[in-house]
Every structure is written in C-alpha cells, then in structure tokens.
Amino acid sequence: MKRGLTTFNIASLVIGFGFLYLPIVLLVIYSFNASRLVTVWGGFSTKWYASLFRNEQLLDAIWVTFRIGLISATIATVLGTFAAVALVRAGRFKGRTLFSGMIFAPLVMPEVILGLSLLLLFVSLGLPRGFWTVTVSHATVTMCYAAVVIQARLSAFDRQLEEAAQDLGCPPIKAFFAITLPNIAPAVAAAWMLAFTLSLDDLVIASFTSGPGSTTLPMRIYSQVRLGVSPEINAVSTLLIGLVATGVIAVYLFQMRKRREA
C-alpha cells in the first residue's frame, strides 16, 4: 500500500505515537528537574544523576543486572539458535509439537506463572536462590524469543546455499558454520540484543527467583516506585532508555546502510 494519507490516517498516527511517547519524553525531561516535586519545574539540573552515582545500592543492582543479562542472553542465543535450526530444518521429529509448544508458549504466558513455577523448581531441587537462579530463569524465557527471531531469518534463508557448499566438498556441519551462520548473523545478533534487554527489563521473574544479594535493577526501581515517584528513578530510567534506544537505533541505521549498499 502507498500514497495518499487521509486526515484520519494522520490523526491516527499523531494520537498513537503521541500516546506512546509523551510519558517517556516527560520522564526524560523531569529527570533534569532541579526540584524534587515532580510537577514543578525548578530549573535544569543533573543533580539526580550525580546522586544516582553515589547510590551504592542502585549501582550494585545495575552491576548484577548487567552480568545476569550478559550471561543469560548468551545462553539463550546459543540454545535459541539450536532450537531455530530444529524448528526450520528438522522436518517432523519425535516430540516436535511439544517442542514448538514449549518455544511459543513462554512468549505469551503470564510472567507471574513462569516466575512461580521456576521458583518451585529451585526450591524442590534445594538450590539456594541468587545470581544463578535468575540467570537460568532468564535464559529459559529469553531463549524462546531468540529462537523465534532466528527462526524467521533461517526459514527465509535459501537452503540451496548449504547444498552448494556440500556439493563443493564441505561436510554438512561445516557448511552450516561456513555458509549459514555468517548469513543469519544479523538475526543472531538481534536475538542476543533482544534477550539481553528482556533480561535487563524483567521484574516479575527476577522477583520470584532471586535471593539475597542478587537484587536486580528493576526490583530496586519497583520498590522505590511503590514508595512514590522519585527523581533518581527518573534519572536511572532515562539512562536505561537512552542505552537501549542508542543500541536499537544504531543497529537500525547500520542495517539501512547495508541495505542501501546492496
């Protein structure tokens, strides 16, 4: 479809995107507010950022969250790639329906259920809750997202390229690494980023599965928000949004440039 936007179309766009972005824009603006009262503009200031960097608890939480994100996203990407290969390539195998069910269900399943069930698993296994239980839980949920992202790219990938490599003397496994992997690399990278940000953002599953000493950033933000809006949370939120937005937009521009070259 193309051309000819009606007034109605334009109104839909303005209202829709306005609704989506207005709260975020305000949050960013108020993170630079000198006044502690969130509705009163007390002049421009970066003092909340400064106090943020003196807040040890918050810094600890950020550090824990990043480590969990890095490790869980990496596990999720590796497992997700395997899962995507099985979904796209293996045709019918025993337990395929169950398998694809286990891949798609976590995408829509309420997080509360996922968190609760994982917690019960760790309790019944007698594992102490902490850093690793959160990491494993995040890897479990985010690998499904990773699998779906990679699966989409893989099913669009021309199977004949691998056959051509085999025909030229490459064993199948090597053909996958030499030909398929470099070509689906953007999707694998996107899957990793998605898994990482999902882990970074998660509150519910982390609340269930974490233990003492492994409080994540969203858990900190949540407990502070319950106490009321605080400018420091505005600051840390702005930093997080900025980080994610920079990452996503950079990848987007990179891909656009590549496409234009193509």
Place this chain on the structure above:
Amino acid sequence: MTERSRPRLNIGAVRSTFAPWADPAAKPLVRFENVVKRFDGETAVNGVSLDIYPGEFFALLGPSGCGKTTLMRLLAGFETPDSGRITLAGEDLAGKPPHQRPVNMMFQSYALFPHLSVERNIAFGLKQQGMPKDQIADRVTEMLALVRLDGLARRKPHQLSGGQRQRVALARAIAPRPKMLLLDEPLAALDKKLREETQFELMALQQQLGMTFLIVTHDQEEAMVTADRIAVMRSGEIVQIGRPADVYEAPNSRYVADFIGDVNIFEGKAEFADGTTVRMSSPEAPGGFDIVEDDLLDVGSTAWLAVRPEKIEVHLDEPPPGPNRMAGKIEDIGYLGDWTTYLVELESGRTIRAARANAKRFVDRPVDWDDKVWLTFARDAGVVLTQ
C-alpha cells in the same frame, strides 16, 4: 569468445563421429540402474536406467514434476534412492554424502554465497580440496578468464547482473575439476536473447574442457541446441533417449512428439504394412495416408500419424487426388516474422497446424483468412506411432 569460433547450429554435423553410446566397448561414466525414489508415497523417479558417457553433453528434458531434477539430485547426493544403484566411473555412490562426490552442480538459483566475493565463491571448492593458496589464486584467475569475469573478482554477488551471476556459478562449479558438471535449469533465469547466446557458450565451454555435462531443462529448444543426447522424461520414467534429431524426427510416442515441438496427430486404422510402407485409413483424409515406415503393424489396429507443421504444405489450387491430402479452410494466421503458422479447419471440424518459412519478402498471392486450401505432405514426412 569471438563470433567465428562459435559452433554452427547443426551440432550433430560437427560432432557426427562422437557416438560412444553406439560403441559396445565404451565404458559409461555414470550408470543409473533401476533407480527408484519416492517422496511421501509419491514416486518421483520410477525405475530409471541410464548410461552417460565421458565427454557427453546429456540433457534430461521434461515438464516440471517429471522427476528430472530429482534424478540429478540423486546423482549429486542430495537425495537417496529407495532402490537401484548409481555408479560413477564404476564406483557405487551409495552411502557417499554430497561433499564426497566428485561431481559439482550449478544450481537453478545459482546459490552464490552472498557473504563471499566472486573470487572467494570460486575458491570455495578448491579450499575444501585443500589446494595450496597460490594454486587457488591461479585457478581462480584462470576460471575468471574462462567465463570472462576478469575485473569483477572483488564484487559481491548482489553487485552482479543476472548473466554475470550465472557465469560465477558456472566457474565455481567447474573450478574443482569435477568428473561431471550438473546443470539444473542453468538458463531459466535469463531473458530470451541472453539465454540463446549462453546456450552456445555452454557448448563451446564443454568442448573446450572435455568435461561431461548433465543438464536438466524443461525447455526443449535448450536441450535440442546443447545436448549430444536427450532423455525425455514423463512422470518419473524415461520415455525416449536419443540424439536431438532422432527425438524430433522419430519420436517413439505421441507424448514425445507432442512435447518436442509442434505436431499434428491423426488417428487412423492400419490397412497395410510390409516393412517399408504403412497405409492407414483415417476420417480426416479421404485418400488415406501412405507413409514410409518399417514398423509391421497389425492390419485393423489403431495407429497414430504424427506430422510436424513445417512438413505440411498449404496449396490454394487443388492438387490431384491421392493419399496424404486434406481439404480445409484457413481459420487463423499467425505471422512470426521468420515463419507463418496457419491454422486450417478440416472438413471434419479438426484444426490442423501448418507452418511455412517466409523465404520471400513479398508473395504474389498471399494466403488469406477463410481461403479454401488443400494440405499435403510427403510420404516420408510423418511418423507412425502405436502408443
């Protein structure tokens, strides 16, 4: 490649002495023995036996879904036969995965690796063979020159035109010096003019390299022009194998006659057959048909006569009565430039196709719509078919 070095169209004449299939002492390079392949209960290849000789340019011809691509993929190793045997230079290929088979394939989609440059695409198979770096470089340069792509070595596949990609795919498949080159619809993605040019280039290349080529195509013209021999396939079986001229002039069934070129088929009853002549009665021709044919048909059995349009003459004046003569009315005229095709409605209501080469620019009395005409053909113009 200059215009002059291209072989003439009449390839049969150029290589008239090349006929290893007629030599009982010749050893085939590839032998299919009763090969069967089924997919989900559907038989794609049904008991095919076939010999292909070293240095041959062999074509598998048939409509889509006839099993020709499956047959090629069986040879490359991408499919496994359900029964039967495939041997290459006397060695049974069963159990050998594709990467260990000394044949290379040029894919219909070309399957160029999008993340590798032209030269690295061509070098791919050589690296896989473990060839030393400097030799690879030499071989790649040689290949680039062979397919006239010098200067494009550093390009990525998406920066090439369709014709250039086709040549990279060709170079990549030839570079490892396979025992045999498999070409899966190699020209299907090219436009008509480029396709015709490339047909001749392929033939010249094949002779220059002395390599055995197996081409899969649905385009009868492509098969006729390029191949030494053609196997016509239909629903998983080979219907006829022969040189292009044999298959065209002496089809062994109505299917082959109809698939290769245009043909008019008349049904009739055999009245006489002595090993040199066959006479048939037919409701289409009051004088019957009288054909040079060595088949000994049972008198009274149903037979079909196949006559190519270009072998039927169109007359505005009534010829003397006799066999091989029909009367009708011009229903339609298709002017193709080099040829004119006439659709003639017979008195029986059948429509017959006749074609005439436009040798003269102007004709005294052109044939026109609704003209009453007579059609005749020579005694050796048609083929009698019993199936």
Place this chain on the structure above:
Amino acid sequence: MKARRDRTGLAALAPFLWLGLFFLFPFLLVAKLSLSDTALAIPPYTPRIYWSAGLAGLKTFFAALDFETYARLTSDRLYIVAYLSSLKFAAISTGILLILGYPLAYAMARCAPAVRQALLMAMILPFWTSFLIRVYALIGILKPEGLLNTALRLVGLGPVNILNTETAIYIGLVYAYLPFMVLPLYAVLERQQHDLLEAAADLGCTPFEAFWRVTFPLSLPGVAAGALLCFIPMVGEFVIPDLLGGSSTLMLGKTIWTEFFANRDWPAASAVAIVLLFTLVVPIVLYQRQQAKLMEAGR
C-alpha cells in the same frame, strides 16, 4: 543414509532438555503444590516427599494431596471477583487496543517506504524499552498532582482522580500493549498489494467498500494474532494493576503475587496459577497454531 537427514533433529536436543527441565517440569511442581496444604515451615507447605522412606514415603505423600485449596478458592468471593475482573480487564482492553491500533497500523502501512521504516522503528523502540519504566512514566502523568491534572487546570477543568482506579488500569494496559497489537496488524497490512485495492476500485468499490471487502478480511490473521498476543498476558498482568490500580483492584496476576509474597500461602498461589493456566490454554493453543501456520506460509 536415512540417518543423515534425521541428525538435524539432534539440534533440538539441548533446548528440548533445557525447556523440559526449566519450563515443563516446573508446571508439574505447581500442579503438585496446588494440591498441598500450607504449613508453618520452610518451605511453607506440606506434604513433602521423604525419599528416605522409600515407596511408603511416596504413598503417604500422595495420600496427603487433596483439592482443599481449590475448594478454598471457590468459596472465597475475592478469588472469584479477581478471576472475573481479570477476564474483563483483558477483554475490554483488547477491544480498545483493536480500535486504537488498527487505524494506526493502517496509517503506517500507507506511508511512503522511508517514512514507514522510521515509523516501524518508532513502534518497535518502546517494545525494547523497559515495561516497568514505561508504566512508571505513566504514573507521572496520571497522579493527582501529575501532568494531566495540571493541563486540565489550565483549561479550567478537573481535577480528575485517575490513579488507583480501574480507568488507570485500562490506560496502562492499552499503553503498554499498544506495540504488541500494532506490529502484527502492520505486518499483514504492509504486505498487502496496492493493486488489490486498484482492482477493487476498478470493479466498482468506493475506497471504503474496498477497505471493508478486501483489506479488512485479508488482515484478519493479523487481528487474531494481535488480539491473542495482547489478551493472554494481560489476563495474568501484575505490574500494571499493582502500580496503577491501587490496592482495591483485583487481578489474578496480582493475587498470585500477594498470596506468594505477602501471605506466604504457596498452595493458594499455585492453585490460582493453575486456574489461570487452564483459562489460558485455549487462547495459547490458538496462538501457537496461528504462529505455526504463519511459519509454514513464510517458507
């Protein structure tokens, strides 16, 4: 030779085992726990399996399981209200999302390709941004001394009290799930060929009729995907009712959380989770079928 192809299935092995252990097996534990009773212990439930007692231990364990917790759920009005209001919130919000999201996705699909790319990007960006932070940002607008009331006062209206009401939950759900609705709709609308509309116009349709008879029916798979993608997680939503709805609103996700963390009633939390899961089984299976179909079509 057959074995060669089947080996690809081995790629499923690692993720299969992982998901079996960390996704499927835990559900059995939830089911088991929902049949247990609360106890003043760590962990706070009984019975537990004592492996040292062998088979007899297992027998006493199974004998001690019962449906008492479920009986408790059905007799307590609070649970029933929470259940029904979860469905109500999710259903009404899905309806609002469709009404809001469809024109938005449609308008995006009609833009010039370059603009379309940028808008798509802008739609995906919130998708990547923290859910919690976005809900938090909404609080800044909705609270009594927030921006909404400041704006209303300027035009001489208000103040309105939205935070900690049902309205706030609807606004929050619609706000948070808008990208989940728009993206599948956009995906089907963007793929549609413009010449279909031209053909419809050629055959005598007004633009609106062309939309109603061609565009809309063709976009139904997207409508279904978007609706399911929003409805299912919304039923079990926790953060939004918790932060925007205040203490008086009841939803299942919040109930599970409260039972678990505040009341330390693990069996009740598990039983609510099981009820929630059974409620969502049908939509989840529908969603999964739809995804599988899309995957097949994508090949």
